[in-house]
Amino acid sequence: MNIVILTGAGISAESGIKTFRDNGGLWENHRVEEVASPEGFKANPDLVYRFYNDRRRQLLAPELKPNDGHEAIAHLINTLSSKENMTIQLITQNVDNLHERAGAKDVWHMHGELMKMRCQETGEVFESLESFDATTPCPCCQQQGNLRPHIVWFGEHPFYLDKAFSLLALCDLFISIGTSGHVYPAAQFVSMTPDDCHRIEVNLEGTPVSHNFNEHITGAAGVVLPKLVQRILKDIP
Numbered sequence: 001m002n003i004v005i006l007t008g009a010g011i012s013a014e015s016g017i018k019t020f021r022d023n024g025g026l027w028e029n030h031r032v033e034e035v036a037s038p039e040g041f042k043a044n045p046d047l048v049y050r051f052y053n054d055r056r057r058q059l060l061a062p063e064l065k066p067n068d069g070h071e072a073i074a075h076l077i078n079t080l081s082s083k084e085n086m087t088i089q090l091i092t093q094n095v096d097n098l099h100e101r102a103g104a105k106d107v108w109h110m111h112g113e114l115m116k117m118r119c120q121e122t123g124e125v126f127e128s129l130e131s132f133d134a135t136t137p138c139p140c141c142q143q144q145g146n147l148r149p150h151i152v153w154f155g156e157h158p159f160y161l162d163k164a165f166s167l168l169a170l171c172d173l174f175i176s177i178g179t180s181g182h183v184y185p186a187a188q189f190v191s192m193t194p195d196d197c198h199r200i201e202v203n204l205e206g207t208p209v210s211h212n213f214n215e216h217i218t219g220a221a222g223v224v225l226p227k228l229v230q231r232i233l234k235d236i237p
Helices: 008-014 036-043 045-060 067-081 098-102 162-168 221-233
Strands: 002-009 087-092 112-119 125-127 145-150 174-176 196-204 215-218
Touching: 002 067, 002 162, 008 174, 008 221, 036 045, 045 112, 045 145, 045 162, 067 098, 067 221, 087 162, 112 221, 174 221
Parallel strands: 002 087, 002 174, 174 196, 196 215
Antiparallel strands: 112 125, 112 145
């Protein structure tokens, strides 16, 4: 049996991380294009460095922790991954590390990771728990100004799409959690699953792709996911 889980901003919002943009199109009071595009980085790198350094500090705050939804997903993955003829993969649109902190391993971050930085010359990726900016020497080339946040910005291709597509093509159970159904290509993942795949959507409300799911569970992920995980584990021998 092959299970694919897709998570979006909704599950992290329950831990206190603000969603990508509000109704005014702003992200933490900034125009998204200013802080999440190659053009914005080129026009004002200091603003972009400062913006992601602030987001990183927020993520490292002791009060910001994985919620019961993250814990439930990690429990499901760790319980099923050791079973024969069973694969379970987690793809996330989120750039935080809350899934990993809850105990999930091998998380596919299609939009990048806040706790990492990337060399613009070599493409090498490095862990980064501290702030960095244009004066920080790159670990691989030792040049200043070559590091950027390891985040997928507007106009850039998400990571691991080939991997995601191959997983979806063999999927028996697809679970989408806290996603808006507006952001592509993730919004089309449900339609890429086989006809006999069972599809479950977990969200606070319906989405533009809700009609593609067999089952809808309405409610906060931290409340409904533990019950869903118990049900799945009961049904799988």
